[in-house]
Amino acid sequence: MRIGFLGLGQMGHAMAKNLVEAGHDVTVWNRSPGKADDLVAAGATRAERPVDAAQGDVVMSMLADDAAVEAVVFGDGGIAGAPALHVGHSTISVDLAERLAASGAYVAAPVFGRPPAAQAGKLFVLAAGDPGLVERCVPLFDTIGQRTFRIGAAPATANLVKLSGNFMIMAAVEAMAEAMTLAEKGGVDRHMLLEVLTGTLFGAPVYQTYGTILVEDRFRPAGFAAPLGLKDMTLADAAATRYRAPMPLLGIVRDHLRATIAVEGEDVDWAGAALAVRRGAGL
Structure with a gap:
């Protein structure tokens, strides 16, 4: 699957690494590009802008807060309107989750687990959104996590x-x-x-x-x-x-x-x- 991954902090880096190791075609972006160096060496592609990572099947985001998510989605070079399904793993407000759901195809999938769990692919994924879109993401959730909970059809419920x-x-x-x-x-x-x-x-x-x-x-x-x-x-x-x-x-x-x-x-x-x-x- 062609996957974009936005945000390479402790959690995001581990999640993206697991996706690369699982054989997916992964394009990564981070505000500080150097955090992607080892992933690129392992086979990932580096994106210059968030939107460049959102040209495939799915683009996953793991960012610090509402402001970071808004910048990556709605800012210059953002992914709003891009062809990829946006899967949001960030811990964000209910209000922003509703705004993201109104802006295009979106699945909310925040996770429980600290960095060691992310590294081991043992996160718990909380997925909410259109059931068909959630089903498309199950193979990816199985790669990063040990169990996926389907919360409901409204993405904000997962948040x-x-x-x-x-x-x-x-x-x-x-x-x-x-x-x-x-x-x-x-x-x-x-x-x-x-x-x-x-x-x-x-x-x-x-x-x-x-x-x-x-x-x-x-x-x-x-x-x-x-x-x-x-x-x-x-x-x-x-x-x-x-x-x-x-x-x-x-x-x-x-x-x-x-x-x-x-x-x-x-x-x-x-x-x-x-x-x-x-x-x-x-x-």
């Missing part, structure tokens, strides 16, 4: 599920940070607490993955940078306002992300929100 899930990740980080802080102040080792919790009531991957990050203080290098996490919580808040859904815990995790970025800088992992909880307790 709403993604924002809901990211909020729940941060809620889990907040809960673990508070519990670990309480236990540590009472003389219980964080590692022991995590072993007990994940070995009994909380064995889900989110507690195992992020719990390990918290007990090991493994906040750099960031698998998912805190400013991106703050962006996602802001998008979730916008959706909550749109749908009149109260989310009081969302305000807490947003504030802890803000505080962590202010103290630690923008290169810290979003799980570093736990540091704000610890500082508040004098640890």
Whole structure:
């Protein structure tokens, strides 16, 4: 299949590499062209403009935020009106997802999984859009992921599920940070607490993955940078306002992300929100 791939950050680069290795004809574009060098050496073609990567069957995008997606789609040299089906993997607002769906053939397919999962082709894909268009993409989703969830016919629903899930990740980080802080102040080792919790009531991957990050203080290098996490919580808040859904815990995790970025800088992992909880307790 002739595929374009736009955006070669940690996630996008790994996804594009898997597509190249699967034998697809892949054309890649990134704002910083150097990030495509190894993919080109492996057989991909470098595009000068986003639209140049959108002349085949499908063009997939994995970009940082709404502004980046808008620039690549609607900006100079953008893919709006190009022949390829646009598959959007970025975590974006519900409003922008609706705008993209109105602008042409579009499938929303945000993913769950950190960079190691992307490298291993083990992402979870949340697909929404016209069922026929989604079906065309299944072979590609099978290459980058371990399971595809078909959310519905409206692309924006996949983005709403993604924002809901990211909020729940941060809620889990907040809960673990508070519990670990309480236990540590009472003389219980964080590692022991995590072993007990994940070995009994909380064995889900989110507690195992992020719990390990918290007990090991493994906040750099960031698998998912805190400013991106703050962006996602802001998008979730916008959706909550749109749908009149109260989310009081969302305000807490947003504030802890803000505080962590202010103290630690923008290169810290979003799980570093736990540091704000610890500082508040004098640890």
